[in-house]
Amino acid sequence: MRVLALVFSLMATGVWASPEFWRNEWPNTDFDNTSIERWVEIMSGGPPKDGIPALNDPSFIAVAVETDLSAREPVITLEIQGETPRAYPIRFLIWHEIVNDEVGGIPVAVTFCPLCNSGITFDRRTDAGVLTFGVSGKLRNSDMIMFDRETESWWQQAIGEAVVGDLTGTELQTLPSWMESWSEFEARNPDGLVMAEPDFPRNYGANPYVQYDSSNRPFLYSGEMPPHDIPALARVVRVGDAAWPMTRIAEAGEIMENGVVLSWSAGQASALDSRDIGSGRDVGTVRVRDAAGNDLAHDVMFAFAYDAFWPDGAWMLGQ
Incomplete structure (x- = not known):
């Protein structure tokens, strides 16, 4: 402190x-x-x-x-x-x-x-x-x-x-x-590769930011809070300069909007919740594709960060 x-x-x-x-x-x-x-x-x-x-x-x-x-x-x-x-x-x-x-x-x-x-x-x-x-x-x-x-x-x-x-x-x-769960990657890619543990003295598997994504305010941040009463550390899915609240995608299961298809499935742990990363609460996995099924570049970030870097961005609230 x-x-x-x-x-x-x-x-x-x-x-x-x-x-x-x-x-x-x-x-x-x-x-x-x-x-x-x-x-x-x-x-x-x-x-x-x-x-x-x-x-x-x-x-x-x-x-x-x-x-x-x-x-x-x-x-x-x-x-x-x-x-x-x-x-x-x-x-x-x-x-x-x-x-x-x-x-x-x-x-x-x-x-x-x-x-x-x-x-x-x-x-x-x-x-x-x-x-x-x-x-x-x-x-x-x-x-x-x-x-x-x-x-x-x-x-x-x-x-x-x-x-x-x-x-x-x-x-x-x-x-x-x-981002997806290890089980999702493993099931889809049984012949895939996974990064090996680095040779550093770190407590791999432990989360040094315990319950961070349950905080009311971000760490070392003095900017504005997000609009629309969206919690600062709520996850949003950013595609270009538009952002969809994760909660909206999870509730719908799939959203087709703005030429983007966003689908949600349960099973991925939050890395920023419990001390053991694999035991974090379920935040789910979002896949982002175009109408032809091609994967699109995107980011799953906290709402405050999206608002800070895209202050004029489009909040896709479905209203």
Whole structure:
């Protein structure tokens, strides 16, 4: 609580209202090139640069030999045509937040921001070359700020865009991926691959954010609360600049709207509820496809984060 009080005290005094606060820590970052208008929005999440270690070139094992994952544990699934489907367990991503991988010749970054519940997969190729991402330790609107090791530009994870540094304004392509339970992935992909446990001293399988998604307010966030009386940490499914409340999709089972088909099924545990990730309450799995049945890039994020980054976005409330 003392640390949190200090954080908000520094916010109130405007200490972080200038990039000068960050220059010594980031001497290779061009802070004069930025789309940030209010530097007070940038906050330290606690760990320093690389204090949360991103993973590079992870190892994988066959689905058939995986024994540690429980049935309801969430994984991020990446299925690229012509390649063996891969599952990236949230039990690892909750501690590492970024996995730099390559699938079928495509360099990808599989990312998960626990404070926003945002799990997005990006293509790491840009006009500036292939980038490798790390965790900066900084937050904006409670969302992870990534950095690339090639230019040390800062990237906003929720929107996949560079917001500070040489590459400011560059956008990453988002690839279709989704969160589902381990049992769903295993049943559909018996010959698939699952990421092996990293060689780090972490309590994999444990949730360091116990009951976070039952909180009234997000951590390290001073922005507005969502409209329409939607709880700040309610899950919404964002497709482009539109968002559907998860509760609406779960109640309907399937929604066809805006050229998008959203379907819900029970069986996926919240990674941000109980101490044991696999024992979290059931939040279900949402699949997002177009009218032809093709998977669409999307994100299942908390309502406050959607409202912060898409203040003019469309709330798909069905009214």
